[in-house]
Amino acid sequence: MNEKVRKFLHRFFGLLTIVLILVLAWQWIQSQPATSKVKQTTNKVLTQKQGKYSKKERQELKAAVAKQDQQGLNLSKQGYVAIPKLSILLPIYDNAYSKVALDKGANTVQKDGPVPVMGQGNYTLAAHNWDNGYTGFSALQQKLKQNEPYEDSNGKLGTSDWLNGTKIYLANQNGIYTYKVTGQTTVDQNDGSVLNPEDRIDGKAKLTIVTCLFPDTTKRIITNAKYSDFVSWDKAKSDELGYFDLQKQKTNVLP
Incomplete structure (x- = not known):
């Protein structure tokens, strides 16, 4: 050579x-959701049970979802929200305006009116965006530490369709409610119009999720989803039940 x-x-x-x-x-x-500046989805996924759930197991899941676990803090729990694609699993309480409640999970947002009901009207939820791509509703922001596409450099508010079609599940003592994301919008922190209980999507009940934008925390990311289905605990499929199997799943309230 x-x-x-x-x-x-x-x-x-x-x-x-x-x-x-x-x-x-x-x-x-x-692969590090807490440090990645360009995030598409978290790497952790909700695990699935192999095989079917027995009648007894279904009743145990129902009881665990409905269990009032924060009575000492005077918090009423409605159930859970699961977004499998983003590894989100949070309990839902009825006080989004309480720091104590928001530190425990997601919360319904209506303040001066009836408490929202799953599968009806405009069911509104809020939880923290901890700016890490995982905890609370952090994973709903398309890119970490970037205002775009929700707000450009000139302050103009935008939208995002990156989660369109994604399934969101709500569960309470009655069963499991399925919604599908139709898009994300952006509003100012003081804009309460998105909480209108009369809002619908194509005439159907909707889900509105509110969380902060980072780094501009004066803005809110609004995730809109349309109601599509309800199934009782005794009729739900194994994968749907598995998302709420609290003996196997880990909530993402904390890292």
Whole structure:
């Protein structure tokens, strides 16, 4: 092997090694939802039970979902919200205007009116965006630490369709309610119009999820979803039941 060929191969393999290191480093960074600046989805997914749930197991799931677990804090629990694609599983309480309640999970948002009812009207929820892509409703923001596409550099508010079609499940003592995301919008923190209990999507009941935008915390990301189905605990499919199997699933209230 002559000297020119040797030097060429040395440089080639040296460059190839650097490229491989950079690629592996980038992949590792993207696998860390708390540090990745460009997030598509979290890597953790809700696990599924292998096999079917017995009648007894279904009743146990129902009881666990409906259990009042924060009575000492004077919080009433409605049930749970699950967004499997984003590994979101949070209990739902009835006081979004209480710091104590928001530290415990998601909360219904209506303040001066009847408490929202799953599967009816405009069911409104709020939870923290902890700016880490995982905790609370953080995963609903398309890109970490970037206002866009919800707000551009000139302050113009925008929308996002990155979650369109994503299923959101609500569960209470009656059963499991399914909604499908129709889009995300952005509003100012003081804009309460999205909480209108009379709002619908195509004449159907809707779900409205409110969470902060980061880094501009004066704005709110609004995730809209249309009601599509309800199933009782004794009729639900195993995968739907599995999302609320609290013996196997881990809530994302905290990391």
